[in-house]
Amino acid sequence: MTSFGVHDTPMQELFGEAVFAAFDDADVGPDEVEALYFGNAMGGQAENTTHLGPQVATHIGMAGKPVQRFEDACATSANAFKNAVQAVEAGIHDVVLVGGVERCTPETGKDTDEMTRIFASASNRQYEQPTGLTFPGVFALLTKRHMHEYGTTEEQLAHVAVKNHGHGALNPKAHFGKETTVEEALDGPVVADPFRLMDCCPFSDGASAVVVVSDDLADSFDDPVDVSGVGHATDVVPLADKEQVHVTQSARDASAEAYGQADITAEEIDFAEVHDCFTGAEILASEALGLVEDGQGGVAAAEGRTRRDGDIPINASGGLKAKGHPIGATGTAQIVELTEQVRGEAGDHQLDGVERGVAHNLGGDAGTTVVSVLEARP
Amino acid sequence: MTSFGVHDTPMQELFGEAVFAAFDDADVGPDEVEALYFGNAMGGQAENTTHLGPQVATHIGMAGKPVQRFEDACATSANAFKNAVQAVEAGIHDVVLVGGVERCTPETGKDTDEMTRIFASASNRQYEQPTGLTFPGVFALLTKRHMHEYGTTEEQLAHVAVKNHGHGALNPKAHFGKETTVEEALDGPVVADPFRLMDCCPFSDGASAVVVVSDDLADSFDDPVDVSGVGHATDVVPLADKEQVHVTQSARDASAEAYGQADITAEEIDFAEVHDCFTGAEILASEALGLVEDGQGGVAAAEGRTRRDGDIPINASGGLKAKGHPIGATGTAQIVELTEQVRGEAGDHQLDGVERGVAHNLGGDAGTTVVSVLEARP
Numbered sequence: 057m058t059s060f061g062v063h064d065t066p067m068q069e070l071f072g073e074a075v076f077a078a079f080d081d082a083d084v085g086p087d088e089v090e091a092l093y094f095g096n097a098m099g100g101q102a103e104n105t106t107h108l109g110p111q112v113a114t115h116i117g118m119a120g121k122p123v124q125r126f127e128d129a130c131a132t133s134a135n136a137f138k139n140a141v142q143a144v145e146a147g148i149h150d151v152v153l154v155g156g157v158e159r160c161t162p163e164t165g166k167d168t169d170e171m172t173r174i175f176a177s178a179s180n181r182q183y184e185q186p187t188g189l190t191f192p193g194v195f196a197l198l199t200k201r202h203m204h205e206y207g208t209t210e211e212q213l214a215h216v217a218v219k220n221h222g223h224g225a226l227n228p229k230a231h232f233g234k235e236t237t238v239e240e241a242l243d244g245p246v247v248a249d250p251f252r253l254m255d256c257c258p259f260s261d262g263a264s265a266v267v268v269v270s271d272d273l274a275d276s277f278d279d280p281v282d283v284s285g286v287g288h289a290t291d292v293v294p295l296a297d298k299e300q301v302h303v304t305q306s307a308r309d310a311s312a313e314a315y316g317q318a319d320i321t322a323e324e325i326d327f328a329e330v331h332d333c334f335t336g337a338e339i340l341a342s343e344a345l346g347l348v349e350d351g352q353g354g355v356a357a358a359e360g361r362t363r364r365d366g367d368i369p370i371n372a373s374g375g376l377k378a379k380g381h382p383i384g385a386t387g388t389a390q391i392v393e394l395t396e397q398v399r400g401e402a403g404d405h406q407l408d409g410v411e412r413g414v415a416h417n418l419g420g421d422a423g424t425t426v427v428s429v430l431e432a433r434p
Numbered sequence: 435m436t437s438f439g440v441h442d443t444p445m446q447e448l449f450g451e452a453v454f455a456a457f458d459d460a461d462v463g464p465d466e467v468e469a470l471y472f473g474n475a476m477g478g479q480a481e482n483t484t485h486l487g488p489q490v491a492t493h494i495g496m497a498g499k500p501v502q503r504f505e506d507a508c509a510t511s512a513n514a515f516k517n518a519v520q521a522v523e524a525g526i527h528d529v530v531l532v533g534g535v536e537r538c539t540p541e542t543g544k545d546t547d548e549m550t551r552i553f554a555s556a557s558n559r560q561y562e563q564p565t566g567l568t569f570p571g572v573f574a575l576l577t578k579r580h581m582h583e584y585g586t587t588e589e590q591l592a593h594v595a596v597k598n599h600g601h602g603a604l605n606p607k608a609h610f611g612k613e614t615t616v617e618e619a620l621d622g623p624v625v626a627d628p629f630r631l632m633d634c635c636p637f638s639d640g641a642s643a644v645v646v647v648s649d650d651l652a653d654s655f656d657d658p659v660d661v662s663g664v665g666h667a668t669d670v671v672p673l674a675d676k677e678q679v680h681v682t683q684s685a686r687d688a689s690a691e692a693y694g695q696a697d698i699t700a701e702e703i704d705f706a707e708v709h710d711c712f713t714g715a716e717i718l719a720s721e722a723l724g725l726v727e728d729g730q731g732g733v734a735a736a737e738g739r740t741r742r743d744g745d746i747p748i749n750a751s752g753g754l755k756a757k758g759h760p761i762g763a764t765g766t767a768q769i770v771e772l773t774e775q776v777r778g779e780a781g782d783h784q785l786d787g788v789e790r791g792v793a794h795n796l797g798g799d800a801g802t803t804v805v806s807v808l809e810a811r812p
Contacts, residue, residue: 066559066560097484098478098484100476100478100479100552100555101478101479101482101484103559104479104551104552104554104555104559104563105555105559106475106476106479106505106507106555106556107505107506107507107555107556107557107797107798107801107802109506109668109801109802110668110669110670110671110797110798110801110802111558111559111671111801113668114670114671114675118668119668119669119670119671120667120668120669120683120684120687121667121668122516122666122667122668123506123668123802124504124506124513124516124517125504125505125506126502126503126504127478127484127485127503127505128485128487128501128502128503129484129485135502138500138502139502139517142521142526143520143521143524146521146524146525146526147524148520148524173482174478174482176482177478177482177483177484177485178484178485179485180489181444181481181482181483181489182444185482288500289498289499289500290487290488290491290496290497290498290499290500290501291488291497291498292488292492292497293488293489293492293497297492305498306498309498419485419488420485420488423485423487423488423489424485424487424488424501
């Protein structure tokens with residue numbers, strides 16, 4: 057993956073930077089790769105760029121090969137990853153490239169107001185957008201319900217921000233390298249009650265890519281990591297149609313599918329990268345994935361259980377909160393992080409002795425969730 | 435498929451209209467369908483609507499199921515179809531829904547100037563958009579080169595328009611029901627030399643959907659049609675990087691792949707639906723697919739060989755030119771047309787005795803092409 061932050065290069069060049077690193081890591085070139093599963097969420101609106109697949113394929117030497125662009129809001133490249141893994145497992149391809157790219161900063165020519173409106177395109181057009189609801193508001197509603205049900209507090213939310221900024225400070229590719237404190241977080245300006253500034257992830261530019269190969273070929277590559285499960289589910293939109301908004305049902309369905317494929321329970325997971333677009337989203341995800349009990353997400357964060365030295369480390373990379381959130385790149389970046397952690401190659405933010413991780417990538421009003429389990433190859 | 439034209443309903447309702455017709459035809463409901471492969475190209479830019487997959491899934495009763503949105507410019511839903519067929523053939527799913535929807539008319543709130551700029555997002559951002567190139571210009575460049583190489587004439591282009599308007603007048607779902615003449619076409623205002631008004635397809639609203647089932651299950655459905663080949667290739671962008679722009683290499687690569695899978699030659703094809711976004715594009719496609727010899731596309735049109743009563747009927751539906759072109763719906767609409775023709779259910783525009791058809795759906799600067807062969811099930 058590239059560093060996440062602000063990039064002034066066109067999207068195909070930014071994507072190329074991640075791809076060439078993935079090619080180097082896997083010791084393959086474009087000729088050996090059979091297809092590209094590509095994610096980009098907002099390029100049409102942000103930079104009037106669609107049909108980006110063949111453009112990036114041209115840049116990375118894969119023109120001619122089949123390329124498909126996926127867009128599933130913030131779950132864009134996780135869905136590309138799911139489709140790629142399915143295709144390889146089913147024997148459609150043996151070696152494929154998966155990745156995503158996004159530019160969300162003013163480098164696009166769009167300011168934060170405009171990008172906020174663009175991001176809101178992933179909510180419901182008929183019932184949500186006309187109310188002025190944007191994504192801080194969407195996740196504020198989910199989190200408020202969680203606070204109502206379980207007594208989750210703003211201070212517990214702040215602990216998530218402090219943890220992820222602390223983690224991000226160890227990750228040289230993170231958008232934010234600075235730490236924060238509970239006091240600073242609780243003193244920030246309100247964005248959408250209960251979220252203050254430090255509860256919200258940034259708009260970032262960045263790209264990520266991975267090479268997926270068949271089980272038969274894996275041992276001919278250096279240090280392969282097993283994809284033991286990928287689950288994918290959707291949920292009703294708009295929010296008003298959901299039975300219980302804080303439950304994030306699609307995450308429960310997707311993780312049940314992924315754990316079933318991997319033949320594991322949540323207790324057997326060593327660490328997680330979850331979609332913490334807002335601090336509250338991490339709390340909901342930690343419960344939906346079964347990493348902590350329902351209602352305990354905020355408590356676990358405040359107790360330090362989800363810190364890198366806790367019993368179930370979450371977002372050792374810094375997460376979306378500190379590592380950054382270039383929409384279409386986020387899903388595959390989680391896969392990169394899991395791969396490096398399982399290999400023991402995560403540098404300063406390496407966790408001790410982790411062999412199995414789970415990635416949770418969510419799109420829109422929790423309308424799409426993809427959950428992936430990666431583990432050391434036996 | 436819905437009628438193509440102007441629709442004032444939200445995209446999920448428009449898509450639902452096509453889906454419910456497909457469900458009725460296949461005698462299935464949302465519970466029996468395992469996944470949705472969904473296409474929409476420009477909803478983000480046209481109506482600030484992205485992450486549309488779960489929204490349409492909610493509307494059609496498929497919330498919860500895996501949904502993926504594809505976007506590959508004008509080849510959007512053909513690529514969704516390719517991925518769906520691959521998934522079913524590989525045993526990933528047994529019954530899937532594939533389709534697409536688009537709104538391109540002023541019903542979106544965007545006028546023709548704005549939509550032209552939005553469509554241009556599928557060309558190259560760095561080298562083409564800054565020159566003011568929009569899609570009439572892109573295909574004018576390809577066609578001009580063909581005229582230079584082979585002496586193709588504006589009158590031959592006009593014959594394509596006359597033919598497709600004549601065909602569309604027989605199709606009650608076509609955007610345009612009116613016929614035209616060579617004289618009227620040659621007398622129209624110039625859009626992008628050599629194209630005049632009648633050489634250009636319209637901006638349309640519409641939706642289309644098909645149910646794809648495994649070979650093992652097919653005989654339990656009424657009147658199934660075989661998908662005997664689906665090819666998919668990309669080509670370099672921008673245009674300036676192509677060796678010969680009039681050759682449309684991706685169509686040649688994709689058709690070779692599709693014909694190989696179907697174990698046929700071009701001579702064994704009874705009829706074709708090709709991507710005639712402009713009259714010149716049909717001429718290029720007819721050659722790239724091997725339906726006529728290179729250089730003979732214009733001649734064949736003028737001689738009536740590609741008319742519904744000719745030896746190789748092209749675009750009996752009216753094509754994009756007269757049936758209309760709701761971007762993300764066009765690819766699957768071609769599959770609907772092939773299915774109905776092969777079944778003998780195409781009504782007033784039914785061709786005589788056709789058993790095998792080919793569909794050609796192109797995206798962007800011919801950067802993506804998907805070619806599908808459908809035929810009567812033995």
